[in-house]
Amino acid sequence: MPRVKCPKCQQPERILKSGIVRNKQRYYCKDCDYHFVIPSARKRTRETAARDTGATSLRDIARTAGVSIATVSRALHDHPDISAQTRSFIKSLADEMNYQPNMLAQSLVNRSTHTIGVIIPNLNTTFFSSMLSGIQQVCARSGYRVVICQSDEDHNTEIANIQALMNNMIDGLLICHTLHTDTFEHLRMQMNKRIPIVQFYRVSEDLPISKIHADDEAGAEAVTEHLIAKGCKRIALLLGPKNLSITQKRLKGHLQALKRHGVALDRKLLAHVDFSHEKVTRAVDHWLKLSPAIDAIFSISDKSAVHIIGHLKKKKIKIPRQIRVVGFGNEYTGEIVEPQLTTYDVRTREIGEEACRVMLEQLISGNREVVDKRIAGKLIVRQSS
C-alpha cells in the first residue's frame, strides 16, 4: 500500500481503505474519523477549466474592468446608479470584447423568452405559410422570435406540439387547429398557465380564448349572393369536415343567402369532404348526375375549386357557361388557373398579422381580456363565374 497521508493529520498511520467510489479508492483515517479520496490532480474550477465556449460573459467584462458583475449589468442597462464615466467605459469594453448577452440566462431570470410559438397545420401551401409570414413579420418588428411547429393536420401531433412548446420556451401561443380537431381539452389544460393563447383562422367556438378569424359567414353569404345574382338556382356546396368552425360558419352564410333570396335548399347539394382530391372528385361526379342539373359549385376551399375546374374541363363542361365555379380563400393559383377563379379573399396574411398583434398587445400590456375579431375580406370576381 503506497503511503497515503490523511489530509487532516498528515499522518500515514492508521489509514484504511474504505471502499471504492466511482472507480476511485477511498480511505479512512481512524484518528481523525475522516473519509477521503486522493484528491484528483486537476481540480476543475471556473478558472482552470478550458472555457468551453469562446463567448464573453458579464463576468469576463467585470474582471477586465475591475468592477463587479452587477455594475456591468447595470451599466449595460443604463441603470441610473452607474456613473456616466463607468457606463461608457464598460459599454465600450463590452463592445471591444464582443459581448453578446446569453439569452437563456436572461430568460431564466426574467421569466420571459421574447419568443412566441406557432402551431400551424402545414407550410406546403401559401395559404398557411402566408399567415405565418405575417406573424413572423409582426413579431420581428417588436423584437420577438417565432418558433413554429407543423401539426401536419394531425390531431395528436398538435397535442404533442403544444406540450413541447409550453415548457417555458415561449411567452405566448398562436394556434391554428388541424382539420380533425374537434375536442379542445388539450388546450383547456394549458389555459391555467400564465401564457396567453390566441387561435387564428380555425378556432374553437366555446373556449374563452382570444381568436382571430375570417368573416366566414358574411363571406360565404356574399359569394352565394353573387351566384344567385348571376341567375344560379342549383348551387352545390363543397364543405369541409362538419366539426370545423369554418365549415359551419360558411354553411350558415350560404343558407342565409339562399333564404334571403328565396332559393330552396336541396340537401343533396351539400357535401362534406376532407378536401382530398378523390373525395372532391367523387362529390362532383355525384352532383353532375343530379337532376335538375346544378348550375354552380361553391367550394369553401380554393385548392379544391381549382381541382374542380380541372376536372370539369376534362369533362368538357364549359365554365362558367354551364357551371359557374367559385372558391373561398383567394389562393395564388386562382389567378393562374383558366378560367381564373372567382373567390373570396380572406386575407390570410392579415389574419396572421392581427393574431400576432393581439398576442403582442396581451404580452406587453399584460391585459388578458379575451378578444374575438373577424377580419373583413372581399369578393373577387373573375372569369369562372
Add this chain to the structure above:
Amino acid sequence: MPRVKCPKCQQPERILKSGIVRNKQRYYCKDCDYHFVIPSARKRTRETAARDTGATSLRDIARTAGVSIATVSRALHDHPDISAQTRSFIKSLADEMNYQPNMLAQSLVNRSTHTIGVIIPNLNTTFFSSMLSGIQQVCARSGYRVVICQSDEDHNTEIANIQALMNNMIDGLLICHTLHTDTFEHLRMQMNKRIPIVQFYRVSEDLPISKIHADDEAGAEAVTEHLIAKGCKRIALLLGPKNLSITQKRLKGHLQALKRHGVALDRKLLAHVDFSHEKVTRAVDHWLKLSPAIDAIFSISDKSAVHIIGHLKKKKIKIPRQIRVVGFGNEYTGEIVEPQLTTYDVRTREIGEEACRVMLEQLISGNREVVDKRIAGKLIVRQSS
C-alpha cells in the same frame, strides 16, 4: 424620532440617520459601527413569496418527497445511483404533480437548446415554405424545435437575424441567403463559434461551410438540351442577379449544353433581372423585337416563367408553337397554368430535409466535417415546350 434599535446591540442610543436609500430611511449605530435600515416587514423569500408561476419544479417534488433535488433529478433521468423504489416513487410523484422540466434551465446548464434556427428569404411562396416544411419535419422527428426568421430578401435583415439567433438560442443555423447577398463576412464572423452552420439552396461558393443545393448545372443543361432537341436555336435565358450562385451555375449548365450541341451563343439573349414582374416583362419585350426571332425562353425561376406565359398569351403568341417556355424549380403553379409549364424539379422539400439531416448529423455526432451535397432533380416535360 421613533425609537429605532440597533439590530446588533439592541440599543436605541447613539443611533443616527444615515441617508435615504431607495426611499427608505437608513440608520447608523455608532457603537456597533453598523449601518442598517428598518427591515421591511415582508422579507420576500422563496417560501413566503406568492409563487409567480404555478409550475412545479424539482424543488417542489424534492420537498414533498422528502429527498434532495439531486435525487429527484437523478431519479427522473434513470441514474443508476438511485434505488428502483425511490425512482418509481419519484416518477409517479412527478407525474401527479404534473412536473414539466424548465427547458431554459436545462439549456443553460447543458449548453444546448435542442433548437435549430432557420433563416429563409420568405414564406409567401411554396417554393421556400416547402423547404421549411421539410426542415421542420426532419427536426421534429429528432425532437428538435425550429425557430425561423424571414430575411424578406433583405441583406441587412439577414444580418440582423443571424445576430439575433446566434446568442445561445440555437444549436445550429440553417440559412438560405437573400437574392442580394454577395458578401459573406457576416457569416464568416460566426464561424468561430461552436455552432454549426449549413447553407441550403442559395449557397456561397468559397466559404468552408456545409452546403446543400440543387444540381443547378446539370439541371440547366438538361433543360437547354431538351429545348435544343425540340429544334430551338435561339433560346433566351432569364437569369437572376449575377452574384447569385444559382444564376452562375445555371448559366454555366446552359452554356455547356449550347456548346456541346454546337449552338452559337448570342449575348443579347441573356438577361439578368431581380424577378420583379416589370423587369421580366421588359426583358421579354426586348427579346421579342430581336431578329432572328427567338424560339424559346428559359427562365431560371418558375414564377417568372408563369408570368411570361401570361404575358405571351396576352400578345397572342402561341406557346409552344411560336415560342417554347420552360421554367426551373417545379412550383405548384406550373401545373395549373395553361399551357402547363415544362420545368426542372429541384425538389425543394428534399433540399430542406437533407440540409436538416446534415445539421442533425453534425449536432449529434459532433463531427464538423464540411459536406457539400447536390440534390439530384429531374426534368418535367409538360405542354409549354
Add this chain to the structure above:
DNA sequence: AACCATTACGCAAACGTTTAAGATAGATAG
C-alpha cells in the same frame, strides 16, 4: 474483530443573468 465494497443518498458549485439591499466616500447642512 478488522477491513473493505457497494448502495443510495445529500451538498454545493456551476450555467449567466437580474436585482434587492447593504456599504462607502465624499458632499452638504446645521
Add this chain to the structure above:
DNA sequence: CTATCTATCTTAAACGTTTGCGTAATGGTT
C-alpha cells in the same frame, strides 16, 4: 464638528437545472 444625504459601488440571492464529489449505512471477507 456633527449629523445627514447622495452618488456609486458591491454582495448575494434568485431563476431551475445538472453533476462532481463526499458520506452513512449495510453487508461481506478474511
